[in-house]
Amino acid sequence: MKTYKDNKKWLxxxxxxxxxxxxxxxxxxxxxxxxxxxxxxxxxxxxxTPFLDTYFGEDNSNHPDEVQSDLEKIPYYKILTYIAVPIxxxxxxxxxxxxxxxxxxxxxxxxxxxxxxxxxGIAINTGHELGHKKTKIERSLxxxxxxxxxxxxxxxxxxxxxxxxxxxxxDAASAKMGENIYEFALREMPESFKNAISIEKKxxxxxxxxxxxxxxxxxxxxxxxxxxxxGLLISFGLVMVPFLLVHNLxxxxxxxxxxxxxxxxxLREKLSNGRYELCKPYHSWNSNYLVGNLxxxxxxxxxxxxxxxxxxxxxxxxxxxxxxxxxxxxxxYLLAYFPWLWFRIMDKKLLSLRHINGDFNKINIHPKKxxxxxxxxx
Numbered sequence: 001m002k003t004y005k006d007n008k009k010w011l012x013x014x015x016x017x018x019x020x021x022x023x024x025x026x027x028x029x030x031x032x033x034x035x036x037x038x039x040x041x042x043x044x045x046x047x048x049t050p051f052l053d054t055y056f057g058e059d060n061s062n063h064p065d066e067v068q069s070d071l072e073k074i075p076y077y078k079i080l081t082y083i084a085v086p087i088x089x090x091x092x093x094x095x096x097x098x099x100x101x102x103x104x105x106x107x108x109x110x111x112x113x114x115x116x117x118x119x120x121g122i123a124i125n126t127g128h129e130l131g132h133k134k135t136k137i138e139r140s141l142x143x144x145x146x147x148x149x150x151x152x153x154x155x156x157x158x159x160x161x162x163x164x165x166x167x168x169x170x171d172a173a174s175a176k177m178g179e180n181i182y183e184f185a186l187r188e189m190p191e192s193f194k195n196a197i198s199i200e201k202k203x204x205x206x207x208x209x210x211x212x213x214x215x216x217x218x219x220x221x222x223x224x225x226x227x228x229x230x231g232l233l234i235s236f237g238l239v240m241v242p243f244l245l246v247h248n249l250x251x252x253x254x255x256x257x258x259x260x261x262x263x264x265x266x267l268r269e270k271l272s273n274g275r276y277e278l279c280k281p282y283h284s285w286n287s288n289y290l291v292g293n294l295x296x297x298x299x300x301x302x303x304x305x306x307x308x309x310x311x312x313x314x315x316x317x318x319x320x321x322x323x324x325x326x327x328x329x330x331x332x333y334l335l336a337y338f339p340w341l342w343f344r345i346m347d348k349k350l351l352s353l354r355h356i357n358g359d360f361n362k363i364n365i366h367p368k369k370x371x372x373x374x375x376x377x378x
Contacts, residue, residue: 004067008059012077012314014294016084019091019122021045022115026098029108038111041118049291050331058288062317077314081129081138081297085145088123092116092148092228092247099243100236109239113246120149120247121254122296129297131155132309143221147228149251152221153196161195163309167266167283168276169364177265177350178369180339185256257333261285261325262302265350267364281307282355285323292328300329323353351377 025040063071071077095116099109123145131142131154139155146152158173165171172191175184200218201211209215232240266283268276287293287300299305301316303323308316325332326345336342356362360374 004064004071006063006071006314008294008314009076011294012080012297014291015297016080016087018295019084019087019119019126022091022095022112022119025115026095026112030098030102035105035108035111038108038115041115045118045330046334049295050327050334052291053289053328053331056290059290059293060288060318063315068315071315072312074314077312078138081126081313082141084126085130085141088119088126088145088148091119092123095247096232096236096240096243099239100232106242109242110246113243114250116243117149117247117250118254120251123148124151124154124251124255125258125296125299127151127154128158128299129313131159133312134310143217144224147221147224150222150225150229150248151252151255152225153193153218154255156199156217157192157196159309160199161192163279163306165276166279166306167263167268167364168270169267171263173259174263174364175260175265176364176366177347178343178366178373180342181257181260181336182339184260185253188256188259189252257336258299258329260336261329261332263364264346265363265365266323267362269362279306281319281322282353285325286318287325287328287332288318289328289331292330296329300325321354323349347373347377 021044022041025037028037028040029035095112099112104112127142127146130138130145133139142155143152146154162171162173165174167174169176172188172195175181175188179187196218200216204211204213204216207215212219214220229240229244232244262285263283264285266285268279268283270276281303284302284306286303289300293300298313298316301318303319304311304316326349327335335345350356350363351358358377360370365373
């Protein structure tokens with residue numbers, strides 16, 4: 001470890017600071033009363049960050065294998081994820097207090113609410129990193145941070161549902177070829193919630209416990225959500241209704257956007273015993289764009305994450321010949337919001353992957369659109 005220097009060590013602070021993206025715009029709005037300042041976090045997220053990704057490009061470097069164990073043990077990296085949790089809580093409440101205490105137009109309320117939701121979408125990513133770990137403190141922090149956008153079921157469904165069924169037709173969070181993001185959202189959001197309830201019911205049943213007990217991990221996170229959000233309603237009244245609705249929905253939309261692009265069209269082979277092959281790195285779309293990874297605790301190195309779910313963000317690796325997204329995540333979100341453009345670019349990339357090579361039987365495809373897509377690309 002003495003001979004290896006992590007050149008990105010201090011740059012990971014960006015993953016901690018990025019959740020504050022809405023604060024400068026909020027402060028400038030307070031000083032100037034100019035509504036345009038409330039667009040600041042959206043400009044940074046959807047325009048400036050993709051521009052930086054393009055400018056700085058991809059980082060395909062890996063740490064040497066022999067330092068991985070030591071690198072994972074360095075407390076600094078873990079502490080950054082801890083620090084991110086109170087920052088998310090602070091941004092959520094400062095946004096709510098701003099709306100509750102300052103006279104604003106409906107447009108301003110909606111923009112601040114969406115900005116807070118954007119940040120709480122990042123909170124789900126922080127909960128994702130923490131929720132995959134085995135220590136009690138990290139799993140507890142995951143429940144706390146996921147309570148902010150009312151997404152306490154995420155760790156249950158993600159770890160025990162999505163990671164088991166990823167890149168199969170059975171997975172709620174794997175998009176099918178020909179399925180646009182809006183269709184996907186209407187399927188993924190409710191199915192993920194129902195799956196989490198089913199998974200937790202089965203776990204508690206095996207332990208001989210009722211679903212309605214405090215050992216229910218859903219209850220633990222959603223109890224905090226209830227305290228936070230009902231507390232705001234009591235404190236500030238009906239003005240919190242649009243804030244909480246828009247905040248929660250926009251946060252969920254951020255996660256759905258990530259889920260949509262991460263496994264689009266990819267399919268694990270079904271074996272003769274009826275089970276699917278083990279998840280390989282090529283069952284996830286990968287992105288090595290530097291800035292986006294530094295903003296999101298390396299989430300974009302998604303191929304190694306699914307192959308090794310417990311691996312910490314600082315040691316996620318790149319592999320050769322992976323399915324590669326055309327941009328960082330935020331740029332791909334924008335692409336996905338225009339389905340005709342997404343399909344035009346991604347369907348061709350999907351079909352040209354080495355392990356697929358134009359074979360539609362190796363693609364997770366929308367069943368109602370299969371024949372049409374085969375005719376289109378035959």
